[in-house]
Amino acid sequence: MEYEEPLFFRVMEYAAHADGDIVDMVSGNPDWGSPPAVAEGLHEYADTGGREFQYPPSEGLRELREEIAARRQVDESQVIVTNGGGEANYLAMGRALERNAGDEVVMTDPVYPYYPGKTTMLGGTQRFVETAADGSLDPEDVREAASEDTACILVNTPNNPTGAVYGEDAMREFVAIAEENDAILVSDEVYDHFDFSGEFASALQFDSPNRIVTNSFSKSLAITGFRVGYCIADEEHADPMKSRHMLTNVASSRPAQAAVLHALRETDADYYRESRELLRERVETFTAALDDAGAEYTTPDGAFYVMARFPDFPGTLENTYELIDEAGVAGMPGAGFGSARDDWLRFALVTPRVEEAADRLADYFA
Amino acid sequence: MEYEEPLFFRVMEYAAHADGDIVDMVSGNPDWGSPPAVAEGLHEYADTGGREFQYPPSEGLRELREEIAARRQVDESQVIVTNGGGEANYLAMGRALERNAGDEVVMTDPVYPYYPGKTTMLGGTQRFVETAADGSLDPEDVREAASEDTACILVNTPNNPTGAVYGEDAMREFVAIAEENDAILVSDEVYDHFDFSGEFASALQFDSPNRIVTNSFSKSLAITGFRVGYCIADEEHADPMKSRHMLTNVASSRPAQAAVLHALRETDADYYRESRELLRERVETFTAALDDAGAEYTTPDGAFYVMARFPDFPGTLENTYELIDEAGVAGMPGAGFGSARDDWLRFALVTPRVEEAADRLADYFA
Incomplete structure (x- = not known):
């Protein structure tokens, strides 16, 4: 099966074996x-x-489903x-593709690299829509790409890698376009706790049998290794997804x-707010240094990545390796995220040494 | 998607809401x-x-893979x-079906109910081979069923629901039949620690690119809710399965x-031996009572289920409910496991009250 993710691993591998001190801005690990x-x-559970x-119920512990349902104001079923x-x-893409209502998955370019691979695995084909320079996605471009062949429109907001946050008007349109084309909007909202703009709008706001929302606790509770996420869908989709x-x-x-479940009950809003504020500060620190380095970049409205382009330094794999060796900063080549930003680099702000990394980049490109 | 598993849940649901005291012999929960x-x-991990x-490595924690590889004498890769x-x-069935080497999955009848459902989900078709009355599977019957349409031969040893253990000669033949038909033998060996016969032979004994072994710690460590299992396959299959x-x-x-990982390192052979001996005793207790009840049954060579047929009492869903209400014993109707044993009942020996259940059945059918 073709799959682009190994690029991440090649870069992480390279950074891990490089000489000297490297600031790792490759992974999405909080x-x-x-x-x-x-x-x-976990301790409480271990004592049971x-x-x-x-076996828990296949669809999840009842109390956890109830907790999620209450927070998202949906029915537990x-x-x-x-x-x-x-x-x-x-599950959501599989559902969209098994309905005999088209085999295309409309997704953005730049794209989160798992999406094209999952599409192929599930027997679908990719149709890419380019985003604007700031990462925003024009609903009219999505409408133009959509057709009777469209099974799924797949969006990620706040967005990895661009940092774009799609607002309420755009989300309403994405749901409408899915309805117009007998397709499913799959809205991947795993970075919903990291919206700096106040503009984030969940697809859940728009009641429609043509939308499925996906989310996880990997980022919001900083537990990417636990593997706890969820889908929310109307019954006609939820039942086959449960199967x-x-x-x-x-x-x-x-x-x-x-x-x-325990963490959701016992963690107050301060934790989420503090994580978000920390990231907001890191964005400011990092982008200020990018200015010093003469780089082009977009200030993210959400999530925790910054894409940047340095003068005469396209974000190839070779240049990524050079930055690791010569500047001591590891990012991801833009080619890992489709073709639209293949001369950019993505930096994940998941290190306390963002300022150090920024200084190193400014020095290197000075 | 069509899927037969809900029958389990219907029976469990019925037993949970029945009046009086019910001995639950439905689930496979140790x-x-x-x-x-x-x-x-878990406590140690929680303290980290x-x-x-x-994120751990996608294919699993390195030390856990090393521990498994050392135990199974294969390469960690x-x-x-x-x-x-x-x-x-x-993963194993998906690999067998994506090779463009046929779309049939050969499996037994009676069958573990997830197998037919997984086959449909993965785009394959089922071809059933009937087992002998004692649950044994004649390799010549498998050879006859196999053809160039065969993508996968799927066996489960020790077997759920029949309790059969396929010996070394049979397993060698299954691997050979897979090779003869450019198919993959998938050998599901999750009950390998529960062999009472001494005849169990893992497919790993036969070095071949045409076999994949699956297993889990759900039964051997009594942790069905943890969801930790593994596959072992040659590189040509392991790589796409990892994708x-x-x-x-x-x-x-x-x-x-x-x-x-911690449990594998710190648990000695006594634990596994004691669980097996406990089950062996339960088999004796239960089958002795089945004799008293005039039932037909097969003494299992492994796993922890007994299939039984009572005189003039076919194992329908209705009769299953009647046994719950009138005898206070909950089993599974044979129809949950294909057509070959649809007048039998399956009892899981996962309760300390096996003797009580056996007495109740003997009384009921006296």
Whole structure:
């Protein structure tokens, strides 16, 4: 199966084996720490055993589904707890492609690299829509790309890698375009807690059988390794998605579900606000240094990535390696995210050394 | 998507809401408790945090893969840690069906109910081979069913639901038949620690690019809710299976992987032996009572189920409900496992009250 993700691993591998001190801005692994209730929840669960160590309901622990349903103001029957956002998108895209309502998945370029690979695995084909320079996605461009061949329109807001946040008007239009084309809008909202603009609008705001929302706790609770995510869909989609979930994974891992349930109950809004403020500061620090380095960039409205282009220094894999060796900063080549930004680099702001990295880049390009 | 598993849930639901005291012999959830090292491992992991809470390698924690590889005497690169045996079978069957080498999956009747559903989900078709009355599977019957349309031959040993254990000669033949037909033998060996016959032979004994072995720790460590399993395959299959794993789940849940790693290292052979001996005793107790009840049954050579047929009492869903209400014993109707045993009932020996259940059945049919 063709799949582009290994580029991430090649770069991480290279950075890990490089000489000298490297600031790692490759992965999307939060460095700011989980709320204490995650570990507490795991300890509590570890003390149970017996029946509590056996299969949870396939669609997720009832109390966790109830907690999610209450927060998202949907019925609990619409919630499926998944093995992270990855499985949530797999279930949603699988549902869109199994309806015999087209085999194309409309997605942006630049694109989160799992989306094209999942599309191929599920028997679909990709149709790319280019975003504006600031990462925004014009609904009219999506409307033009959509047709009776469209099974799925796949958006990610706040966006990895561009940092764009699609506002309420755009989201309403994406839902409408899905309805017009008998397609499913899959809205991947895993960075919803990292909106700096105040403009984020969940697709859940628009009641429609043509939209499925995916999310996870990987980023919001800084637990990418736990693999707890969820889908929200109307019953006509949720039922077959539950079957696919059962036939693929039986259920998601229960210790992680128990820890997330406890963390959701015991973590107050300060934790989320502080993580977001920390990232906002890192964005300011980093983009200021990019100015000093004469780089072109977009200030992200959300998520935790910055894409940048340095003068006469296209973001190839070779140049990525050169920055690791010569500047001591590891980013991701833009080619990892489709063709539209293949001369850019993506930097993940998941290190306390953002300022150090920024200084190094400014020095290197001075 | 069509799928037969809900029958399990209907029976469990019925038993849970029935009046009076019911002995639950429906599920496959071990009741004998996990080794203490499982909880210890979870506690240890909970005390880490930070980077340890982030993505493990997609194919599984390196030390866990090394531990599995050492135990199974294969190269670590052949091991993929999965979200339980369910995902392991999904990956293996997906690989067999994506090779453009046929679209049929040969499987037994009676059959573990997930297999037909997974086959349909993955775009394949089922071809059933009937087993003998004792659950044994004649390789010549498999050879006759196999053809150039065969993508996969799927066996489960020790077997759920029949309790059959396929010996070395049969397993050698299954591998050979896969080779003869350019197919993949998928050998699901999740009950390998529960062989009472001494005749169990893993497909790993036969070195061939045409066999993939799946397994899990759900039963052997009594942690069906943790979802930690694995596949072992030659590189030509392991690589695309790793891609499918990444595109479906990104990785398996890390807390559960860490707990299993610790448990494998710290649990001695006594734990496994004692669980097996406990089950062997339960088999004796239960089958003795079946004799008293005038039932036909097969004494299982492995796993932890007994299939039985009572005189003038076919194992329909209605009769299953009647046994719950009138005898206070909940089993599974044979129709849940294909057509060959649809007048039988399956009883899971996962309750300390096997003797009580046996007495109740003997009384009821006296």
